[in-house]
Amino acid sequence: LAKTTQPISMDSYEGQEVNITCSHNNIATNDYITWYQQFPSQGPRFIIQGYKTKVTNEVASLFIPADRKSSTLSLPRVSLSDTAVYYCLVGDGQSNAGNMLTFGGGTRLMVKP
């Protein structure tokens, strides 16, 4: 079971770039890395998913080193509305469906004015 470790909380200021790193030392060959964002009293929202190297979409980038034992979610120029909890999940959804769906404690990001 690929366990993930993230910082409990982070603080930032508006306009800054925020990088949140997730450790997953026992990631398996077929595992994907997926990040979600959750606001209070709402369900998590998908941000980005990757397997290796770098993935970029309109809201974030995901950096994955060659050994895939960690990954970094990068949020460019954060705003107050990016204050939320960010979750990193690792799994392949096949060999163990629950593996892909295990949310840890996440990282609580606070963006200040």
Add this chain to the structure above:
Amino acid sequence: ETGVTQTPRHLVMGMTNKKSLKCEQHLGHNAMYWYKQSAKKPLELMFVYSLEERVENNSVPSRFSPECPNSSHLFLHLHTLQPEDSALYLCASSQTLVQPQHFGDGTRLSIL
């Protein structure tokens, strides 16, 4: 709008009541999930359905009973709940078990 709709948004019930939570998705997804989120705790996976077959059940008490009549609908039947069952219950769906999930905004359940 995520494409996953949960009803009701809020529910208050006594321990002896029977109620059901409903989840509906019209995204054409083949997998659906129930999660429980208690205050200051991580999301806990409860049930997973893929192509209307249950594929995961994380030792959930029998007072929670899921039902997946078709790929678009998922129910969670509640019976004789305990105060510790008060939580936010989230439904999600995905195209396959490996694809990203789309979550509803949950049902806030309070047990008196």
